[in-house]
Amino acid sequence: MRGAMRVPGIIYASDELVRAMDDKVLQQAANVAMLPGIVSASYAMPDAHWGYGFPIGGVAAFDAEAGGVVSAGGVGFDISCGVRCLHTGIGLEQFEDRRIALADALYRGIPAGVGSTGSVSLSESEMTAMLAGGAAWAVEQGYGRIADLARTEERGRMAGAVPAAVSERARRRQRDEMGTLGSGNHYLEVQRVGEIFDEGIAKLYAIAKDDIVISIHCGSRGLGHQIGTEYLKEMAQSAAGFGIDLPDRELACAPIHSALGQRYLGAMRSAINCALANRQIITHLTREIVSGVFGRDLELPLLYDVSHNTCKVEEHVVGQRKMTLHVHRKGATRAFGPNHPDLPSELKAAGQPVLIGGSMGTSSYVLAGTGNGNEIAYASACHGAGRAMSRHAATKKWHGRKVVDDLARKGILIRSPSMRGIAEEAPGAYKDVSAVVDAAQRAGLARKVARLLPLLCIKG
């Protein structure tokens, strides 16, 4: 071990989940605890797995005034990858009547997979406006409604974005990718509310058993990936110059109070806006497609939009002291409790909706943030199941066609350009998401509100 841990490492999980965790998660959580300016602890969520530098499912906060750092490795490549969930108001019977038509229309209309291009191509000045404006920019352009913004973190626009800190190459990678889902674990899924755990909060979230909802999981696309790769390398090569002895190069970071740290924050916030705008455009496309299939104007109001891979400046009480901290959540979800000032008034009593993505064929969950003056892990929760086996192992075990057929027998329709991609993302390749959310609830990170069951899934 290079340095000493400055704070403890804390893992929230059941005995079983901890046993199944790779030892590397513990090592990575310990490495994060060695970084300058870390406050309280290096946390790992119940779905934590071996990541790059930080574990995926890692949460760490840094104090700029104590030499704290911002880390490109602590945010990850898919900046602001996240999930949003839309109410549909469609009944189960109506859905059953139109399910094939809906699956085909969504697959045709939402660009997904390698080599796909979006219908929105941005000029240089539009790109800059998008990077500064996020989902708020998208709404101004006619994608969705103003009401969507109150249901999005940062009200749809991440403040402090500096589009000038985004390289020409990152912009080029995004030029044709607005409104695309991407690939890998990204998806658009139509789901049925299968079970309600907390009637009171479910009512405040306006969800009831057998409601049909649509969840969208995607991120900042090529722009975020390019920003991630560029700053990761620059920070890794500059760390020694800042006197930071990295226990692992992938922890690449720079002092918050440095030109590089500030430049990264400006670029990373631009990528958050890109992700928010992207999910907003896909929402608009989804509304058009679903309205078309059902032959009437459906509003599809937004329940909420959460982001996973971020570094955000937030106020938290540490000990007795209110502190302004740079909170990194890598593969972890912000989970503000009831009455948090950032929540819209109608969600204040319930706490922030925390949307946990499943993996084709498995459940997804709606949770609610719990902390209210007594936050755990800086008001953070898990983000999904996390992989249980590698892509390689999954393709050895399953054939894509068989996965699709097996799911079809369970009433789940899959549409995807790649059967190998389906095999790599087979439901069995992931951990049990139910065990993960149960552990999150037991730890007090978030409260279970509803379980969502997949009906059809568009996979990149």
Added chain:
Amino acid sequence: MKHLSGLARWQHFDHDADIGVRGSGATQAEAFEQAALALTAIVTRIDLVEPRQQIELRVENNDPEMLFVDWLDSLVFEMATRKMLFSRFEIGLSDGKLSARAWGEPVDIERHHPAVEIKGATLTELKVEKRSCGTWMAQCVVDV
């Protein structure tokens, strides 16, 4: 056609969430070329990609390991922006300067069935080394 040494080969290695690429060869350049083939093989079968179109790439870094990451990242960038896949590579290497030619073709979803998009090369399990047996090896985990 370039002649491959008998030592040239590529492979994938496992990582929890993602996948590692490893190239080996008689020279550092050959190891880098082989790792690039491993990169393509994450997306599709290499033999499905016809080397019809040629592009040129240049990267520079005095740290051989960071040069390897830069090389893979430059390919990821070309794959993403040109929407192409590559199946043949030729690298010239000297003093931290890499110049390369890559041959491939535009992604054809029907024919290539691309499995997954590559986000970027990471610094995890990153190694570029000459082994005691004289072969070169270059590897890292790739984020997909």
